[in-house]
Structures are given as C-alpha cells and as structure tokens.
Amino acid sequence: xxxxxxxxxxxxxxxxxxxxxxxxxxxxxxxxxxxxxxxxxxxxxxxxxxxxxxxxxxxxxxxxxxxxxxxxxxxxxxxxxxxxxxxxxxxxxxxxxxxxxxxxxxxxxxxxxxxxxxxxxxxxxxxxxxxxxxxxxxxxxxxxxxxxxxxxxxxxxxxxxxxxxxxxxxxxxxxxxxxxxxxxxxxxxxxxxxxxxxxxxxxxxxxxxxxxxxxxxxxxxxxxxxxxxxxxxxxxxxxxxxxxxxxxxxxxxxxxxxxxxxxxxxxxxxxxxxxxxxxxxxxxxxxxxxxxxxxxxxxxxxxxxxxxxxxxxxxxxxxxxxxxxxxxxxxxxxxxxxxxxxxxxxxxxxxxxxxxxxxxxxxxxxxxxxxxxxxxxxxxxxxxxxxxxxxxxxxxxxxxxxxxxxxxxxxxxxxxxxxxxxxxxxxxxxxxxxxxxxxxxxxxxxxxxxxxxxxxxxxxxxxxxxxxxxxxxxxxx
Amino acid sequence: xxxxxxxxxxxxxxxxxxxxxxxxxxxxxxxxxxxxxxxxxxxxxxxxxxxxxxxxxxxxxxxxxxxxxxxxxxxxxxxxxxxxxxxxxxxxxxxxxxxxxxxxxxxxxxxxxxxxxxxxxxxxxxxxxxxxxxxxxxxxxxxxxxxxxxxxxxxxxxxxxxxxxxxxxxxxxxxxxxxxxxxxxxxxxxxxxxxxxxxxxxxxxxxxxxxx
Numbered sequence: 090x091x092x093x094x095x096x097x098x099x100x101x102x103x104x105x106x107x108x109x110x111x112x113x114x115x116x117x118x119x120x121x122x123x124x125x126x127x128x129x130x131x132x133x134x135x136x137x138x139x140x141x142x143x144x145x146x147x148x149x150x151x152x153x154x155x156x157x158x159x160x161x162x163x164x165x166x167x168x169x170x171x172x173x174x175x176x177x178x179x180x181x182x183x184x185x186x187x188x189x190x191x192x193x194x195x196x197x198x199x200x201x202x203x204x205x206x207x208x209x210x211x212x213x214x215x216x217x218x219x220x221x222x223x224x225x226x227x228x229x230x231x232x233x234x235x236x237x238x239x240x241x242x243x244x245x246x247x248x249x250x251x252x253x254x255x256x257x258x259x260x261x262x263x264x265x266x267x268x269x270x271x272x273x274x275x276x277x278x279x280x281x282x283x284x285x286x287x288x289x290x291x292x293x294x295x296x297x298x299x300x301x302x303x304x305x306x307x308x309x310x311x312x313x314x315x316x317x318x319x320x321x322x323x324x325x326x327x328x329x330x331x332x333x334x335x336x337x338x339x340x341x342x343x344x345x346x347x348x349x350x351x352x353x354x355x356x357x358x359x360x361x362x363x364x365x366x367x368x369x370x371x372x373x374x375x376x377x378x379x380x381x382x383x384x385x386x387x388x389x390x391x392x393x394x395x396x397x398x399x400x401x402x403x404x405x406x407x408x409x410x411x412x413x414x415x416x417x418x419x420x421x422x423x424x425x426x427x428x429x430x431x432x433x434x435x436x437x438x439x440x441x442x443x444x445x446x447x448x449x450x451x452x453x454x455x456x457x458x459x460x461x462x463x464x465x466x467x468x469x470x471x472x473x474x475x476x477x478x479x480x481x482x483x484x485x486x487x488x489x490x491x492x493x494x495x496x497x498x499x500x501x502x503x504x505x506x507x508x509x510x511x512x513x514x515x516x517x518x519x520x521x522x523x524x525x526x527x528x529x530x531x532x533x534x535x536x537x538x539x540x541x542x543x544x545x546x547x548x549x550x551x552x553x554x555x556x557x558x559x560x561x562x563x564x565x566x
Numbered sequence: 567x568x569x570x571x572x573x574x575x576x577x578x579x580x581x582x583x584x585x586x587x588x589x590x591x592x593x594x595x596x597x598x599x600x601x602x603x604x605x606x607x608x609x610x611x612x613x614x615x616x617x618x619x620x621x622x623x624x625x626x627x628x629x630x631x632x633x634x635x636x637x638x639x640x641x642x643x644x645x646x647x648x649x650x651x652x653x654x655x656x657x658x659x660x661x662x663x664x665x666x667x668x669x670x671x672x673x674x675x676x677x678x679x680x681x682x683x684x685x686x687x688x689x690x691x692x693x694x695x696x697x698x699x700x701x702x703x704x705x706x707x708x709x710x711x712x713x714x715x716x717x718x719x720x721x722x723x724x725x726x727x728x729x730x731x732x733x734x735x736x737x738x739x740x741x742x743x744x745x746x747x748x749x750x751x752x753x754x755x756x757x758x759x760x761x762x763x764x765x766x767x768x769x770x771x772x773x774x775x776x777x778x
Contacts, residue, residue, distance in 0.1 A: 180629060207632075208653060208656075208748075209656070226749070226752055227632060227749060251749065252749075287742070287746035288742035288743040288745070288746045289730075289731050289743060289750075
C-alpha cells in the first residue's frame with residue numbers, strides 16, 4: 090500500500106516536471122519573440138485592415154533593426170549559426186574535441202563548429218546576420234569565424250571537402266565573408282555561389298542553388314508565425330529597411346496563378362486572408378530576433394537594455410555626444426573657446442540670412458546642407474525649420490542681451506543642444522539614427538564653412554565680419 | 567643475357583620483320599621468366615593491410631566510415647563495394663566481403679572483372695566504372711550497347727561524361743578521389759531524377775492540354 094502510494098507520488102512529480110519542461114521553453118520562446126509586439130497583440134484591431142498590417146510591419150522593422158545595429162567601434166561579439174533545414178543525415182560538433190551530435194532544426198552552432206553530412210543529405214544554416222549556407226551531401230565544413238565587429242560582419246566558412254552553396258545578403262552592415270578551401274580562399278561581397286572541393290578538380294566555383302535556398306528560408310520563416318504581413322505593406326517605401334529587404338529578397342516571386350490571386354481577393358476582409366494565401370511574401374511570416382535562436386535573442390535584448398540604461402544617464406556635456414566630437418576637438422586648438430564661439434556665431438549668422446539686420450547676411454547654406462544629408466543618409470522627408478527658428482531665436486536673444494560677449498563655447502553648446510533635441514525628437518529611441526542625425530549637422534557645418542584646423546573658407550570669414558570690429562582678427566593672428 | 571644482347575644486336579642489323587618478331591618473343595619470354603623467378607608479379611595489385619570495415623566493423627553506416635576512407639591511400643574492394651551499395655540501396659546489410667561480392671555480382675557490377683576478388687586488394691577503376699554505369703543506367707555508345715558494359719568502355723564513357731578524369735580501367739583511386747567519384751555519381755543521380763520529374767511535368771501538361 091505504502092509502495093503503491095510512493096510510486097503514485099513519484100509518477101505525479103515526474104509528470105509535473107515533464108509538463109514544466111515542455112511548457113516553460115515554449116513560453117520563453119513566445120515571450121522572447123513577441124516582446125516588441127506585446128502592445129500590438131493585445132490591441133484588438135481587425136486583421137484585414139491595412140493599418141493592422143502596417144502596424145505589424147513596423148513592429149517587424151523595429152525588431153529586425155535591433156538585430157542589425159552596428160556595435161560601438163572597437164566592440165565585437167560572437168554570432169552563431171542556426172540550423173534551418175536538415176535532409177537525411179547530418180551531424181555537428183562545437184569544436185575539434187567535441188562530440189558529434191545529430192543536427193536538428195533550430196540548433197545553435199557556435200563559432201568553430203564543424204559539420205558533416207551523409208550521403209543524399211543536406212543541411213541549411215543561417216550564419217550570423219547576413220548569410221545562408223546549404224551544405225551538400227558527404228561534405229565536411231567548419232565555421233571558424235562568425236563575428237560582428239563594430240559595423241563589420243566577419244564570417245569565414247571552411248569547406249574541407251564537398252560542396253557548400255553560399256548566399257550573402259546586404260543587411261546594412263559591411264560584409265566580410267570568406268570561403269576557405271584546402272587550396273585557397275574566396276571573398277564574397279554580397280552575392281551567391283557554390284564552392285566545391287574534391288580530389289579530382291580541386292576547388293571549383295559553380296552557380297548556387299538559389300531557388301532551393303530561398304525556398305528553405307521562406308519555409309523556415311513561415312514556420313515561425315507571429316507577424317502578419319501583406320504584399321502591399323511590404324512594398325511601401327516608408328518601411329524600407331535592409332533586413333526586411335533581405336527577407337523579402339529570400340522569398341521566391343509571388344505566384345502568377347490567377348486562381349490563387351482570385352482566392353486571395355475573395356478572402357479580403359476575412360480574418361484568415363493573409364494566412365491562406367500561398368504567395369510566400371503575402372504569407373504570415375515571423376522573424377524572431379535576428380532570425381536567431383532564443384538564446385541569442387535574449388542576449389540581444391540584454392545588450393539593448395544595457396545600452397538603453399547607459400543612454401538614460403544624461404550626458405554631462407553636449408559636445409561629448411557621439412556625432413558632435415568635431416566641435417569638442419576644435420576646442421583643443423589655440424584660442425579653442427573663441428573658435429568654438431566663432432563657429433557658433435557663424436552658424437547663427439548663416440541661418441538668419443536675409444531675415445535679420447545683418448551687415449553681411451548669410452546664405453542659409455547650413456540648413457540646406459543639413460536637410461540634404463538627412464535625406465541622403467536617413468531618408469528624412471520632414472523639415473528642419475522649427476529647429477532653425479529655435480537657433481535664430483536663441484541667437485537674437487543673446488544679441489539683444491549682450492551679456493556674454495564675445496561668443497564662446499557656451500553659445501555653441503546651446504546651439505548643439507537645440508540640434509540634439511531635434512534629433513532625439515525625430516528619431517526617438519533609435520540611438521543609431523540620432524547619432525547619424527548629429528553627424529549630419531556636423532558635416533553640414535564643416536562642409537558649408539570648409540572648417541579645418543587651419544580655419545574656414547572666405548564665407549566663414551565673411552559671416553564673422555558681422556561681429557564687432559577686430560574680434561575675429563584677434564583669432565586670425 | 568648473352569643471347570639477349572646478341573638478339574638485340576641482330577635486330578638492329580636485320581631488316582627482316584620475321585627475324586625481329588622472333589627476337590622480341592625470345593626477349594619477352596626471358597623477361598617474364600626472370601620476373602617470375604624473383605617473385606615479382608606483374609599483375610599484382612596494391613593491397614591494404616585491412617579494409618576499413620575489417621578494422622572498424624562499427625563504421626558500417628556511420629560518418630566515421632567516410633572520414634576513415636578519406637585518409638586511405640588506396641580504396642580496397644571491400645570498402646568500395648560497401649560504398650557503392652550504400653549509394654544505391656541506402657544501407658548495406660552484407661555481413662562480410664563474400665556477401666558483398668555476391669550482391670555486387672547479382673547487380674552486374676563485376677562484369678569484365680576477374681573474380682574472385684580479394685577484400686584488401688585495391689579496387690580497379692574498371693570495376694567502379696561498371697558499377698557506376700549500372701547504378702546510373704548509362705547505356706553508352708555503339709560498342710557498349712552491342713557488347714554490354716565492360717570496364718574499358720564504362721571507364722571511357724564516364725571520362726567523356728566528366729565523372730572521371732582520364733583514367734584507365736586498371737588504375738586505383740585514393741580515398742579522397744573515390745569520395746569525389748561517389749559525389750559525382752550522386753550528383754548525376756540527382757540530375758537524372760530532375761529530368762524524370764521534368765518529363766513527368768511535360769507529360770502532365772500535354773495530357774492537360776489534350777483534355778482542354
């Protein structure tokens with residue numbers, strides 16, 4: 090009796106443990122993937138509306154961009170490879186001394202992993218953030234390097250024997266992808282090819298099985314449904330981003346089957362419309378963080394949280410902010426504070442233009458250049474008038490009060506603070522874009538005034554003639 | 567030796583074809599007897615001490631078999647037949663070399679190859695070529711169609727198809743070369759399967775077109 094009770098209790102405990110082991114990873118996976126989408130998933134929006142799809146696409150963009158952010162200069166991290174598909178027999182081990190284990194979909198392979206495939210087998214991997222590899226049958230391949238170093242994605246694949254098809258996407262970072270064979274090394278800039286090494290022909294390069302790889306990628310993404318996209322939403326220019334483009338690029342072209350298109354049109358407005366369409370781009374697609382495993386997703390979130398924690402600390406000096414270093418550097422020159430003041434004055438005089446009562450009115454070059462650079466680097470379509478007006482208002486106020494003359498670093502700090510506020514408001518929460526925005530302003534000033542260690546151009550001098558006589562000459566001497 | 571030197575001298579002096587043939591025959595006989603007496607066999611093939619399957623019976627279906635094969639300086643009959651059976655059947659149920667050879671004979675792979683084979687003797691390119699032609703269903707040119715698959719013509723056929731470099735039927739392959747050869751067979755199998763699929767699609771389209 091006692092024995093039966095004990096065994097019953099043991100079974101009960103084992104059952105609970107089994108349930109916990111099954112459910113907890115699933116919950117963890119869901120929470121990890123959909124963390125950025127929490128708000129959207131709780132909001133009840135009709136699924137077939139364009140706004141809903143747009144919202145989902147924005148979420149996808151946010152999540153994808155988080156994954157491909159460049160690291161600060163000098164920082165690097167090891168990336169991993171994820172098994173997307175396995176056909177037949179394939180094994181991998183973490184390093185030369187590791188134990189071979191059967192490859193399963195979603196396995197995470199660390200840097201240095203070795204892979205081997207059997208007869209009539211293949212293994213497809215997503216390597217790092219920017220590449221996919223299809224390892225053909227009876228091949229021996231290793232991954233000696235998968236690193237992100239700043240904005241550089243360094244990947245090396247060693248093909249000891251057999252064939253490996255490689256596809257490298259452009260994801261907004263610099264690709265440094267190389268394939269090493271026993272007889273040489275190849276560099277890939279952003280394309281696809283297959284590398285084969287055997288005893289008869291040595292190393293040979295042939296065309297990649299692009300369609301096969303695309304199909305595998307789409308199948309893998311589609312198997313992880315979380316984000317709902319539509320073809321119309323993807324083609325929207327507003328949501329242009331490199332990772333999404335890479336994802337779309339990986340998908341085969343939409344179906345030309347008129348019957349399918351008609352079916353899709355008939356389902357417009359129904360909740361399952363997006364799901365039932367067989368067009369892979371229009372299919373529901375989930376991209377977990379960086380198309381990587383749960384482990385890496387958590388690591389990324391952790392890193393981002395740390396980054397945001399750092400950002401939350403208010404900077405002591407606006408001149409030290411990333412993107413404004415130039416203005417700080419000129420302060421180290423002789424008459425540094427005066428030069429910084431001269432630059433501040435020149436910015437103000439240039440922006441005032443014909444609207445003020447200046448003896449030498451500016452041409453508003455800086456604003457034009459700043460806007461142009463924002464367009465070019467960040468695809469910015471808005472205007473910068475409010476920011477410029479704020480700088481002019483500040484300058485006018487200082488001119489009237491005449492309480493801190495001649496202009497100095499304090500004035501420059503005030504102007505840069507206005508610019509920084511503009512960047513923060515425009516690209517709220519995106520530190521990379523904020524930094525690029527600051528760099529745009531710095532470059533706009535440097536380009537317009539041709540600022541160097543030796544001084545500026547004649548336009549710079551012309552603007553400074555608005556100051557009281559003799560002030561600028563003091564620096565010039 | 568004196569006779570041989572005399573023969574050669576006389577060959578240089580004589581312009582008559584009949585004299586030259588008789589002298590060549592004498593030289594050949596003498597050379598053969600000399601080689602046989604010293605224990606050197608002209609037709610003896612390279613041997614390995616033990617085939618991989620004899621050394622590691624546990625490698626039957628394993629990746630380790632292919633890794634060990636890659637390190638072999640020459641591929642033995644035992645290992646070659648095991649590999650070819652794996653390619654065609656996916657698994658090799660033969661418990662020893664004799665069973666493997668019987669299966670190979672049944673599949674028609676040993677046509678034109680002197681039997682019985684030795685397990686640890688190097689596999690000839692001719693044997694491998696005949697097996698590949700049988701596995702892939704290669705019919706070859708006119709001679710091969712008339713006379714059936716033979717080591718000589720199968721080797722030439724595979725060479726012309728680019729599956730083998732310019733080798734002769736009596737040569738042997740190293741482990742890595744054999745793996746490359748297996749890779750070529752597998753690639754060809756995939757290609758043929760794709761062709762069959764394409765034909766079926768075309769046939770299906772035609773039927774559909776006829777229906778309409």
